[in-house]
Each structure stands twice: as C-alpha cells, then as structure tokens.
Amino acid sequence: MPSRRLQILFFIASFLTFAWFHQGGGWNQNARFAEVRAIVEKGTFAVDDYLVYVRDPKNPANPVLVRPSVVRGEFVLDGKKHQLTWGDWRNIGAAEKPDWAQLTVNDTRPDPEAVMWLVGESTSTGDVGYAPDGHFHPNKPPGASLGGVPVYFVLYHLERLAGLNPDNWWVLTVNAWLVSVFTVGLVSALGVVVFIRLAGSMFPQNPGAVLAAAAVLALGSTFTPFATLFFDHNLSAVLLLTAFSAARSGRSFSSGLWSGIAAVTNYLTAIPGAMFGTYVLLRGGRPDLRGAVRFTLGVLPSLVALLTYNTFALGSPFTLNTSFQNPAFKEVAPAFLGMFTAPSWFSAVVITVTPWRGLFWLTPAFLLSLVVLFAWWRKREFRAERWIIAGIFLFFFGINTCFNGFHGGFAAGPRYLIPVIPFLCIPLVVAFAKWRVIACVLGLISIFQNTLLTITDALNPLAVGDHVWVNHPTEYQDKLYGGYNLVTHYALPLFAEGRAWPIVKRKFEQHIQGVAAKLEKEIPDPAARAARLAELRAEAWAKVQRAEPYPLWIAAITGPVSVNVQGIYEGAYFRLYEAHTPQTEWAAFNVGEFIFPRSQWSVAPLLVAWLAVAALCIRWRSTPAA
Numbered sequence: 095m096p097s098r099r100l101q102i103l104f105f106i107a108s109f110l111t112f113a114w115f116h117q118g119g120g121w122n123q124n125a126r127f128a129e130v131r132a133i134v135e136k137g138t139f140a141v142d143d144y145l146v147y148v149r150d151p152k153n154p155a156n157p158v159l160v161r162p163s164v165v166r167g168e169f170v171l172d173g174k175k176h177q178l179t180w181g182d183w184r185n186i187g188a189a190e191k192p193d194w195a196q197l198t199v200n201d202t203r204p205d206p207e208a209v210m211w212l213v214g215e216s217t218s219t220g221d222v223g224y225a226p227d228g229h230f231h232p233n234k235p236p237g238a239s240l241g242g243v244p245v246y247f248v249l250y251h252l253e254r255l256a257g258l259n260p261d262n263w264w265v266l267t268v269n270a271w272l273v274s275v276f277t278v279g280l281v282s283a284l285g286v287v288v289f290i291r292l293a294g295s296m297f298p299q300n301p302g303a304v305l306a307a308a309a310v311l312a313l314g315s316t317f318t319p320f321a322t323l324f325f326d327h328n329l330s331a332v333l334l335l336t337a338f339s340a341a342r343s344g345r346s347f348s349s350g351l352w353s354g355i356a357a358v359t360n361y362l363t364a365i366p367g368a369m370f371g372t373y374v375l376l377r378g379g380r381p382d383l384r385g386a387v388r389f390t391l392g393v394l395p396s397l398v399a400l401l402t403y404n405t406f407a408l409g410s411p412f413t414l415n416t417s418f419q420n421p422a423f424k425e426v427a428p429a430f431l432g433m434f435t436a437p438s439w440f441s442a443v444v445i446t447v448t449p450w451r452g453l454f455w456l457t458p459a460f461l462l463s464l465v466v467l468f469a470w471w472r473k474r475e476f477r478a479e480r481w482i483i484a485g486i487f488l489f490f491f492g493i494n495t496c497f498n499g500f501h502g503g504f505a506a507g508p509r510y511l512i513p514v515i516p517f518l519c520i521p522l523v524v525a526f527a528k529w530r531v532i533a534c535v536l537g538l539i540s541i542f543q544n545t546l547l548t549i550t551d552a553l554n555p556l557a558v559g560d561h562v563w564v565n566h567p568t569e570y571q572d573k574l575y576g577g578y579n580l581v582t583h584y585a586l587p588l589f590a591e592g593r594a595w596p597i598v599k600r601k602f603e604q605h606i607q608g609v610a611a612k613l614e615k616e617i618p619d620p621a622a623r624a625a626r627l628a629e630l631r632a633e634a635w636a637k638v639q640r641a642e643p644y645p646l647w648i649a650a651i652t653g654p655v656s657v658n659v660q661g662i663y664e665g666a667y668f669r670l671y672e673a674h675t676p677q678t679e680w681a682a683f684n685v686g687e688f689i690f691p692r693s694q695w696s697v698a699p700l701l702v703a704w705l706a707v708a709a710l711c712i713r714w715r716s717t718p719a720a
Contacts (some may be wrong), residue, residue: 095294096301100714104305107707108312109283111700112321116271117552118658118682119665120504123324124219125232127270127662129239130246135260139236139407140229145172145178145217147261147663149508149670159261159663159670167200168208175208178217180421199224213420215666225408233419236403237359238277238326245276257677263663263677270662274324282321285332286312289516292339293523296476303526305711306537307519313704314540316507317515319552327512330360334367335516338482341370341377346385347656349374349412350392357393358400361414362493363513364488367393373478388403423499434496440574441500442491445508448577451501453508456543456580459536462525463518470521483517490514505553506547508697543581549684549697550585551657556597561647561667564600565702589694593641601646602638606631643673650674654694658682 096104117123128144136143142164150156151172162169165180175593178199198204199213214220223233249269250260258265286308293304311317320328333356341349371393375386403413408415416433423433444451454461470480494500496512497547502509526533547554557564557578564572572578583596609630617623645648650673651657659678664670671677679692680702686696 095298096290096305097714100301100305100711101290103707103710104290104308104312105283105287107703108286108321109279110703111312111318112279112282113275114686114697114700115322115548115552115640115656116267116274116674116682117319117322118656119218119270119660119662120323120553120658121214121219121221121665122234122503123270123274124662124665125221126234126239126242126324127273128218129232129236130242130273131260133239133243134246134250139403140231140232141222145219145222145230146211147218147670157262157264158259159263159266161261162312164230167202167224168199171209175205176211177202177204177208178213179204179210181212181214200228203268213665217665218663219665220420222420223415224420227409231407231415231418233416233423235326235359235361235415236400236407237355238324238329239283240358240403241277241329241354242273242324245273249273263661264680267664267680270324274322278324279321281332282317282328283312285328285335285516288332288336288339289519292342293520294341295477295519297523297527300527301481302711303523306526306533307522310457310459310522310537310540311516311519313358314459314537314544315515316453316505316512316544318544319506319548320509321550322548325509325529326359328355329510330363331516333359334363334486334513337367338373338517341374341389342479344385346374346382346388347392350389351395352392353389354393354396358396358403360513360519362490365489366513369482369485377478377720417576419513433498434493435498436493437492438500439495442495444573445491445494445500445511445619446573449576449581450573451505451508451580453511455562456507456547457515457540459522459525459533459540460518462529462533462536463521466521466524466528470524479520482522486517487514501558503558504553504555506552506585507544546581546585546589549655550588550653551682553658553660554580554584556580556584556594561601562597564593564597564604565573588651588657589655592653594653598638598646598648601648602635605634605645609634629711641674643668652692655696656682656684656687 125141128141129139131144132138132141146162146169147159148162148171150158150160154482160171162171162176164178169176204210211217213222219232221229221233224230246269249272253260253265253269260266260269288305289311290308293307294301297304302636317328317331333352337349337352337356340346340352349370350367353363353370356363357367371386371389373382374389375383377385404413405411408417440529445454447453447454467480467484470476490511490513494508497510500510522533522564526537557563557573562584584594587596588594606627610627613623613627613630617626637644638646638649641650641652647667650668652660653673659668659673659681660679661670661681668678684696686699687693688694690698
C-alpha cells in the first residue's frame with residue numbers, strides 16, 4: 095500500500111492539474127452552469143432567464159451582458175419580439191436550409207413580425223428540454239448541477255459584497271471555472287486517491303505499480319481532460335469507484351449511499367449500482383440479507399432526492415430531464431427514450447480502436463488491462479472483482495454502441511466510457527508489476543496524448559461541427575481508418591505550430607471545391623473561370639493565414655494552449671464577440687497564462703510538479719503506510 099504522504103502528494107498534484115485549466119464554454123457545461131445560477135440567484139430549477147445572453151444594445155462595449163427574460167419560449171429584446179426555435183440540426187449544411195420558423199419550441203404559429211432565434215446557436219446552450227409547463231431545463235440528470243450549487247452560492251454572495259456583477263463576461267467566465275474546479279476537479283482528484291487506496295488494498299505488495307496505474311488514471315486517460323470540465327462523467331466514475339471500494343470493505347450502507355448519488359448524477363449508473371448491491375448480497379458465499387438491507391437504505395436518500403427534484407422541476411416524480419429535450423437529439427425512427435437503437439458495429443469500432451474516439455488508441459495502456467483480465471479469468475483470486483470490472487465495461491460499452499450520439503460531440507475521447515476507466519486501471523496494476531517496460535512505454539504514450547488534449551482543447555471539435563468536418567464520400571471510412579486523429583490532426587499542430595493545419599487545409603480545399611462549382615455556373619469560359627478561381631483562392635488563403643474566421647471558422651482557432659473561443663454565455667463560436675478579442679482569447683485559459691499568455695511555458699509548472707512527484711515516489715516508495 096502506498097504511504098499516506100504519497101496519497102496526499104498524488105491528490106495535491108492531481109488537483110493542481112485539474113484546477114489549472116478552464117476549458118471555456120460549450121452546450122453541456124453551459125446548461126449545467128445555467129441551472130446552478132438559476133438555483134442560487136432565483137431559487138428555481140428552470141433556466142429560462144439564463145438561456146439568452148446578448149451584448150448591451152445601447153453600449154456594446156459594456157462588459158456586462160444583458161439577459162432577456164424568456165417566457166414560454168419568447169422574449170422581447172430592443173422592443174422586438176423574439177421566438178425560440180428548435181431548428182433542424184440534421185439538415186444544417188444541406189443545399190436547402192430547413193424552415194426553422196415552423197419549429198418554434200412552444201408549438202405556436204410563428205409570428206411574421208418576430209425574430210427567430212435558433213436554440214443552441216443564438217442561445218447559450220442547446221442541451222435543454224422544454225417542459226409542458228413552459229419552462230426550459232437542462233437535458234441532464236441534476237447531480238452535477240446540485241453539486242455546484244454550494245460553490246456558486248459562496249462565490250455569488252462574496253461577489254455581491256464586492257460589488258461585482260455576475261453578468262460581467264469575465265466574472266461569468268471565472269465563476270464557471272471555479273465551480274468546475276471545486277466540483278469535478280476536486281472530486282476527480284479525490285478519485286485518484288480512492289483508486290490508490292482500493293488498488294493498494296488489492297495489491298499491497300506492489301505499491302509502485304499502484305502509483306503507476308494511478309498516474310495513467312490522472313494523466314493518461316479520457317478521465318484527464320474531463321476532470322477539467324463541468325460534465326458528469328468523472329463524477330460518475332469516482333462515485334462508482336467509491337461505492338465499489340465501500341462494498342469490498344464491507345461498508346454496505348456507504349456503498350448504497352455512493353451508488354445512489356451516482357444514479358442522481360448519471361441515470362445509467364443505476365445498473366452498476368445494482369451490480370454492487372448484488373455483490374454485497376452474495377459476497378460471503380451465502381446471501382447477506384442484512385448487508386443488502388443496509389445497501390438499500392443507503393440508496394434511499396438519493397432516490398427520494400431525485401423524485402423530489404423531478405416533481406418540483408418537471409412536474410412528475412417519474413419524469414426525467416431527457417423527456418422533453420431538444421428534438422435534435424432524438425431519432426426520427428422509433429428508439430428507446432428517443433436516443434437508443436440497436437447496437438452498431440461502426441460505433442463499437444470507433445469508440446475502441448480509432449484515433450478519433452478510440453479508448454485503446456488514446457490510452458493504449460488499457461490493452462494490457464484486457465490481457466490481465468483475460469489471464470485472471472481462470473483464477474479464483476479476485477473472481478468477484480473480475481466480474482464487476484467486466485460487467486461495468488460491457489454495460490457502458492453496449493449502451494454507447496446503441497446511443498445515437500455515441501461519439502459524444504465535442505470531446506477529447508470516448509466520454510461515455512469514462513465511468514469504466516478507473517476500473518480498467520485496476521488490472522493495469524498487475525500489468526505494471528509483470529511487464530514493467532512495455533507498461534511504462536504504453537503508459538507514457540497514454541499520458542502524452544491525453545495531457546496534450548487537455549492542454550489544447552478538452553472540447554476537441556474534430557469531425558463533429560461543420561467547421562471541422564470535411565464532408566466527402568470517404569467520410570465513413572475516415573472515421574474508421576485514421577482520417578481524423580484527435581492528436582495529430584488537431585491537438586499536436588495547435589500546440590506545436592499554433593494552428594490545426596491538417597484540418598484547416600482539408601476544409602480549405604472543400605471550400606475551394608464549393609467556389610469552383612459556383613463559378614462553373616457563372617462563368618462559361620474555362621480560361622476565365624480558372625483565372626477567377628485562382629484569384630479567389632489566393633484571397634481566401636490570405637484570410638486563412640491571417641487567422642480570420644471567414645471563410646473558415648477553424649482558421650481563427652489559434653494555439654498553442656487553451657484554444658476554445660466559445661464563452662460560457664454562448665452556444666456557438668463568435669456569436670457575441672469577434673475573433674481575437676479579449677473575450678474569445680480568454681474564453682478558455684490555464685492558470686499559467688496569467689504569467690505566460692498564449693505560450694507553451696504556461697504549462698511548464700505542471701511538468702515540474704509531476705517530475706517532483708515522480709522523484710518523491712522513487713524516494714518514498716518503500717515507506718510503509720502511515
């Protein structure tokens with residue numbers, strides 16, 4: 095078992111790393127932060143008044159943003175009526191644009207005098223649902239948002255005493271960062287310690303291997319970038335790991351408590367929670383009814399809390415946040431909950447072995463985890479743990495292959511598999527003990543890739559949004575065979591050269607093809623057409639080199655670090671502020687940029703910190719646990 099001071103050291107280094115980064119805005123975290131604000135500032139679960147942000151019409155230079163009050167999907171701005179519309183995201187980019195005006199969120203006839211605003215593009219987020227009572231709510235389980243409430247409550251009231259306006263774009267940005275730090279970041283760092291203690295109890299003779307596997311968890315997996323984001327995946331992972339650790343140590347009530355909180359944070363974790371309940375019941379060779387009762391009693395407070403939330407927020411205890419969500423996320427064909435269909439071999443391959451979303455590509459050390467699990471299969475040792483790990487992996491993997499949004503949108507890896515990651519790190523301890531050299535090599539590759547993704551953009555948009563998606567006949571094969579590589583096509587060139595040149599050049603050629611097709615209709619003479627095309631090509635490329643957002647948005651995304659330009663108050667790039675303004679340059683940041691702005695040196699302190707951790711681990715490796 096690693097010593098207590100090594101556990102504390104890993105916690106400090108992990109928390110420092112996760113707190114170092116603010117990843118900017120995006121639909122998921124914007125929706126959650128809107129609910130946090132609504133609860134603290136208004137005492138309501140509805141996010142109506144935190145859905146629309148605009149610059150002050152009378153003074154656009156004013157740093158304080160204006161929030162029109164949304165009533166039943168409509169609001170008044172500058173004397174004009176505005177209606178919110180769902181739009182048809184599936185047809186964006188098609189030759190004929192859909193008639194968004196026919197898809198108002200409140201199902202009323204569009205007012206010809208009103209201005210149509212697309213939810214998700216003109217609002218701060220598209221990750222919302224419109225309940226029958228006329229209010230908007232995040233299409234997320236409430237756990238993460240509720241966890242952020244105490245943090246924001248303190249911030250909000252301290253800032254009121256200091257005279258700060260929470261709608262100031264910079265105050266908004268800092269508040270969103272701090273809420274993420276002291277919820278997801280803090281819990282993720284604690285999760286690293288929980289892993290060390292659990293794995294240390296299972297493999298007390300291999301403390302060095304335990305710490306090596308913990309380093310992969312903290313720095314070398316998709317757990318890493320998502321420890322810096324206000325999402326629920328890391329919270330779910332840590333809660334499940336804690337629940338399992340409690341079950342294994344005989345603390346049945348505690349296991350049920352953490353399992354219940356996990357289910358409030360991520361509905362799907364109810365199934366692994368049931369696995370833990372079964373483990374508690376059967377672990378002694380015969381049914382442990384008292385343990386099962388204690389486990390159930392631990393679950394009950396969270397169940398009551400969820401039913402109460404559903405009643406007050408959504409009108410019924412058995413209604414989920416996904417029930418009335420944005421139709422952009424729902425399948426046209428029949429699907430369970432509108433999102434889950436038959437398993438897809440394509441998604442199964444993509445989320446495991448491709449450089450776009452592959453769990454084993456981005457963290458190749460987990461290949462050794464599979465080898466160890468297979469080798470364990472015939473052994474009596476850790477039989478129950480083996481089944482738990484395999485069961486959780488197969489459950490989340492199977493669900494992911496059935497989900498219509500299996501890729502996770504803007505993401506630096508297979509985010510829906512994050513709850514599995516701490517459990518895959520358990521057999522990785524054996525791999526580090528048995529095959530030290532190959533495990534260290536694969537571990538370092540894993541750490542390099544995932545830390546680079548975290549440093550540049552944890553909301554990696556490659557091959558998702560139209561601005562980073564080259565639509566051509568081989569698109570299907572591209573996602574399978576390496577046409578989109580999160581690291582080499584986006585993160586690495588951004589960090590090394592300041593621009594994602596591989597995707598920029600591909601998007602540029604796609605743009606020129608469109609220009610050429612248009613000129614073919616306008617200029618009959620081939621020579622004149624070619625000359626005009628060359629002229630337009632040179633003009634467009636000059637704009638790309640100047641990092642202008644037009645004709646390519648991706649051209650305006652510049653490195654080397656914290657490249658996301660989307661604010662916590664907007665649902666699309668450059669909706670409120672132009673490229674290369676302070677608002678877009680500081681929409682995402684890391685702490686080191688306050689000293690070394692827009693520089694690779696801004697992450698150097700983290701490298702020094704982890705090198706110090708490695709040195710102290712070597713020095714203290716033989717110290718017994720306190």
